[in-house]
Amino acid sequence: MKGIIFAEFLELVEDKFGLDVLDKMLQQSADSGVYTSVGSYDHKALVRLIVELSQITGIDVNELQRVYGVSVFRSLYQTVPPSDNLSAVQGCFAFLRHVEDYIHVEVKKLYPDANPPQFEFISQSSGVMTFDYLSARCFGQVCLGLIEGCAAYFNEQVDICMQPQNEDNSRVRFTITMVDD
Missing domain, CATH: 3.90.1520.10 (H-NOX domain)
Incomplete structure (x- = not known):
């Protein structure tokens, strides 16, 4: 999975929940949070982050994924070459x-x-x-x-x-x- 997906997720977490929640999610999932937009990463790392965010916030994993999809659409749309x-x-x-x-x-x-x-x-x-x-x-x-x-x-x-x-x-x-x- 491309790093842009991870970067957008981390940005969403910071925007919606704040830097403290982002840091706690990364720390508790033992994730560095360092993703380059063109790098390739195991999708299971994103799953771990979503599950950890769910545990921290009490928001259902499915709802977090759905909200992420809504939020990332515009960013992905803007990456499509003219x-x-x-x-x-x-x-x-x-x-x-x-x-x-x-x-x-x-x-x-x-x-x-x-x-x-x-x-x-x-x-x-x-x-x-x-x-x-x-x-x-x-x-x-x-x-x-x-x-x-x-x-x-x-x-x-x-x-x-x-x-x-x-x-x-x-x-x-x-x-x-x-x-x-």
Whole structure:
């Protein structure tokens, strides 16, 4: 997992909970907190940090992952190179397709050892999109937050149904429905 994910998480913890909580989380999880944005790190370190933050704050692990996903969307969006022609991407559905069809492909070209999650699109109409999120990291709650952050970025109201498709949550089905104002 790329270091930018870790750096953004640490920044979120400091912004939302303060430097004391950040320091306590790092100390109790025996983590140095030093991550370079392009470095690669074991996703289990992020899991340990999230679990430790949950123990410190009393906030459910799933909720922390979801909130993290919402918060990190804008930062990740801003890292997409201008050459990705994002100006043509209008709306949450189009962006999600762009992530799978272009961004993840480019990530793998830049970082051959990268293992980004996959989206398997099942169906889409003008108002409903259904896809499966596949990831060995089992960060379905982070994906939920990213979708929420994406919809907010495009000023769209959505209802999101999240259904695990297997016991370890490495496959999660998302059905996103546009809500008319």
